[in-house]
Amino acid sequence: MDDFGIGNAENVQILVENSPLTAVGLPESSFAEDSFHERIPSRFRRLDELGKGQYATVYRAEDLEDSKKIVAIKHLRLLTDCERTHLGGSTNDLREAEILSSLAHPNIIRLISSFNDGPQKTLIMECMDFSLEDVIRDKRSLPEFLFSHIMYYLLHITHGLAYLHKEKVVHRDLKPNNVLLNVKGEVKIADFGCSKRYCHSDPRYTKQRGSRTYLPPEVLLCSSVVNETVDLWALGCISAEFCTRKPLFGVEGEGSDLAQLTRIHSILGSPDSEDYPEGQVKGIDVSKFHRYPRVPPNEIIPKAHDVVHTVMGKCLVYDVGKRWTSQACLTHLLQFDGEGTSFHVPDPWPVPRTARRRESLIIPPAKRRSEQITPLESSNTLDLSINEEEEESHSPSKKPRLSGNLQEKLCHSKVRRKLF
Known part of the structure; x- marks a missing residue:
């Protein structure tokens, strides 16, 4: 038996109390x-x-x-x-x-x-129905993110992050593909494969990490100070993606940590020595990076809503100590939404085509074919077969075989006479 109460195939232990899977010792x-x-x-x-x-x-x-x-x-x-x-x-x-x-x-x-x-x-x-990435990429289901959509997604994601950080858990792989949704309007953070229990007294860097595109610079630089604000950097990336419909710091191909850093610097501007206080990044002279001018969020994405500019400006910060916490972000979003309307499921609620296609995959082919037949088509087929049987029963000899086009016209005429 391991430390978390997980057994082997002969002694299955259920982790969650009151789970419907209550059998222990499955053969x-x-x-x-x-x-x-x-x-x-x-x-x-x-x-x-x-x-x-x-x-x-x-x-x-x-x-x-x-x-x-x-x-x-x-x-x-x-x-x-x-x-x-x-x-x-x-x-x-x-x-x-x-x-x-x-x-x-x-x-x-x-x-x-x-x-x-x-x-x-x-x-x-x-099980959820689709991911936030599906919604962002599918422009047909939602041609443009309205303010109500942006606030709804940000509020629910930040609520989840605030809870995680209160429980001393850092997700470390937050991205649109790991934010799951369903047709009822629920939003849930998923995929905790890179998550870790966090201790302020021991914020040591570990090699395990999430998707490079959403990683903050301190992780790419193997900083000795990595805390829960790595999730807030990812939140800033997601907020920008509502407008760009693609990753803000996306690098073509597989890329590398250096290419990712260069991409970040080219968009936000190069960091200064004060952006990395002493002890955050050891053995790296940030002054040797190629110098890019600083660019404010409202110039990076001019047409974005003010709330997106604010989240980007407070989350996409080099200095970990100056970056927003999840609670600070949540407090600001709640103040921004004074009437509390952003907790209502926005209309329209987008359902991407991938989710619609997936529903057809789990329906057996025979059942799917039967459901595709309309009542009118079903009655047509039934009436036609009855007419053919009646004519054959009254005919003393077998009818000559008709050509395809003539047979089709005859069928249509029989159906039309029967229906009208």
Whole structure:
């Protein structure tokens, strides 16, 4: 048994109390094999793949013992010794389950249960319909982000961050793809594979980190001072993306830490020595970076709303000590929305095409074909077959075979006579 109460395939321990998965000690027959050689309890029927990352794959599944409730099943790949060494001895496969099991907030994805099957770690979580990235990229579903949309997303994301930081948890991989939504208007922060318990007395840098595009400069520079404000830098990037519809600091190709830093400096302007107080960045002379002039947020994205300029200006700050905290950001957003209308689901609520297509994937083909037939088409087919049977029963001999076009015209005339 490991430190977090996760057993093996012969002794499955449920992490979350009052979970619907209350069986302990599931036998081997309780697991179902699939084509990917990953196993899940047989009470779940896998539907489709939701996403795949470097360390995990997420599927959507039905819980056959809970009214076919839709859940998300996340298979965490076992890290190799080389990967663990590169990530500083990280045990993210266990840490994600431990952290999620201790969290309970409407803006944080909910962990239903967790189990081990040998080296395979699996999390069962509530399932959402699409991500914020899907909405941002799909301009057809939402041609332009209105102020109500921006405030709604920012408020809910910041609420979740404020709760995480209060619980001493740093997400470290906040980005639009890890902000999940559903058709009801719920917004939840997900994917805690890079998250970590934070201690102010020991803010040491670790090698594990999230997507480079949303990382702050101190992480790219391997700073010795990394705290919860890394999530606020990512929030500033997301706020800009509502207007740009693409990553603000995106670098073509795989890029590198140096290319990412250069991209940040070229947009915000180069940092000065006072932007990195003594001890934050060791062994790096920031004065040797190529010099770019400082650019205020309202010049970076002139057409953005004032709230976007404010969040960018307070979150995209080089000095960690001057960067907004999640609570300060939340307080400002609440003051900005004096009437509290931004907590109402904005109209229209965008549902990207990817989510609509996904719904068709889980419907069996036969059922999908039957649902595509309209009542009029169904009655046409029925009436036509009855007419043919009646004519054959009254005909003493078999009718000659008609050509395709003539047969089609005859069918239409029969249907028309029957309907009208």
